[in-house]
Amino acid sequence: xxxxxxxxxxxxxxxxxxxxxxxxxxxxxxxxxxxxxxxxxxxxxxxxxxxxxxxxxxxxxxxxxxxxxxxxxxxxxxxxxxxxxxxxxxxxxxxxxxxxxxxxxxxxxxxxxxxxxxxxxxxxxxxxxxxxxxxxxxxxxxxxxxxxxxxxxxxxxxxxxxxxxxxxxxxxxxxxxxxxxxxxxxxxxxxxxxxxxxxxxxxxxxxxxx
Numbered sequence: 167x168x169x170x171x172x173x174x175x176x177x178x179x180x181x182x183x184x185x186x187x188x189x190x191x192x193x194x195x196x197x198x199x200x201x202x203x204x205x206x207x208x209x210x211x212x213x214x215x216x217x218x219x220x221x222x223x224x225x226x227x228x229x230x231x232x233x234x235x236x237x238x239x240x241x242x243x244x245x246x247x248x249x250x251x252x253x254x255x256x257x258x259x260x261x262x263x264x265x266x267x268x269x270x271x272x273x274x275x276x277x278x279x280x281x282x283x284x285x286x287x288x289x290x291x292x293x294x295x296x297x298x299x300x301x302x303x304x305x306x307x308x309x310x311x312x313x314x315x316x317x318x319x320x321x322x323x324x325x326x327x328x329x330x331x332x333x334x335x336x337x338x339x340x341x342x343x344x345x346x347x348x349x350x351x352x353x354x355x356x357x358x359x360x361x362x363x364x365x366x367x368x369x370x371x372x373x374x375x376x
Contacts, residue, residue: 215333222330232307234313236251242350289320301327
């Protein structure tokens with residue numbers, strides 16, 4: 167079972183059960199992402215811009231691994247990509263978690279539409295179930311390129327050595343970067359939900375953004 171790195175990462179984000187402060191959680195997440203940046207800078211992980219992703223997949227044989235939560239993936243996704251979420255919905259109904267959910271709703275959820283999530287501690291096992299082997303070329307992608315850095319680090323530590331990172335995430339993509347997109351939203355806007363999504367629709371209607 168490929169649980170070591172996933173379990174370690176999950177511990178970094180489970181402040182409700184361990185009592186770790188928010189600042190400590192942010193520091194741990196930054197450490198994971200920082201380690202991945204070092205891999206990118208050293209060339210061990212290839213950084214691929216959204217505009218170059220199609221060529222990386224067609225000419226170099228990269229498989230797009232979408233690690234966004236289900237609600238983002240449902241809004242817009244590249245057809246044929248592999249979807250394995252790094253974060254999943256937290257269905258825990260304990261008093262502490264319920265309190266955190268209320269805080270999340272008030273400060274984040276209403277504005278962004280983002281659900282309260284937890285680390286998917288089966289992430290590496292889920293990847294192994296849909297990817298033929300650790301020699302596979304994986305182009306790891308998320309909405310803004312931050313969560314995918316964590317996934318890149320986990321995959322590399324678990325033995326995947328042909329890993330690419332979609333630099334900046336789907337938010338940096340433009341129409342035509344990915345030929346076959348399905349869903350109700352454009353890829354670059356799929357992370358936006360809640361009240362901010364309403365404002366986005368107004369801006370689109372007024373042609374302030376495209």
